[in-house]
Amino acid sequence: MSGAGAGGEAAAVEPAAGAARTTTRRTTTRRELTLTVLLALLGGVLAWAAAGRPWATATVGQAPNTLKVAASGNDLSAGVTALGLTALAGGLALFATQRLARRLVGVLLIAAGVGAAVYAFGERGASHASHVLAGKAAAKGYAVGHVAAHTAAWWLLAAVGGVLVVLAGVATVIRGAAWPGMSSRYDNAATGKAAARAVGTGSSKDLWDALDRGEDPTGEPAGDPAGDPAEASAALSPTPGTEH
Secondary structure (H helix, E strand, O other): OHHHHHHHHHHHHHHHHHHHHHHHHHHHHHHHHHHHHHHHHHHHHHHHHHHOOEEEEEEEEEOOEEEEEEEEHHHHOOHHHHHHHHHHHHHHHHHHOOHHHHHHHHHHHHHHHHHHHHHHHHOOOHHHHHHHHHHHHHHOOOOOOOOOOEEOOHHHHHHHHHHHHHHHHHHHHHHHHHOOOOOHHHHHHHHHHHHHHHHHHOOHHHHHHHHHOOOOOOOOOOOOHHHOHHHHHHHHOOOOOOOO
């Protein structure tokens, strides 16, 4: 009897250890997904916000009749804003996609990040900014041939945002297929009864089959006598010596 009991305990410990590994793996992949989404959203917000700041300024006219003009990243190139918004949408889409579709979103994030960084880097100079500022001055009635533009470093923040989006896209392409999707919780709820049946029968084969399906055979609340037939039987049986 002691040998059979030891064998039963060993058979029960192995599925429990496998369930713990499965739970740890799910927690790790869910954390990876969350961090990647946050990275994509942060990069998109940086690119979008930086594009709205003045990237170049200039003062035109002669004192005391002068005018200060400014050109934002949107004035110099609307591509940074558009790609930043694309990154935001792609980051949110990671939650709703799985496997191949999620990897395609990762490719989209890489393209958006590269595009935002390239646009930002290309518009950092003063030559194009001078042309845009001259046009703004002309719209105000100041006809000038050349404007001495003073550039700011907001383009650098937009480029950093693009790099963050690229990193999120690369992580998605490499690891995205292993991450859970929004439907995972519903799948787990649908298969929970099968896992409970595997625990109730106590069959090692059923327990391992539950693990292979991604179910948690230890999901029954601890200390619930209804989840363990042996405990329920012990709870209902009177203690020897208490009957009169």
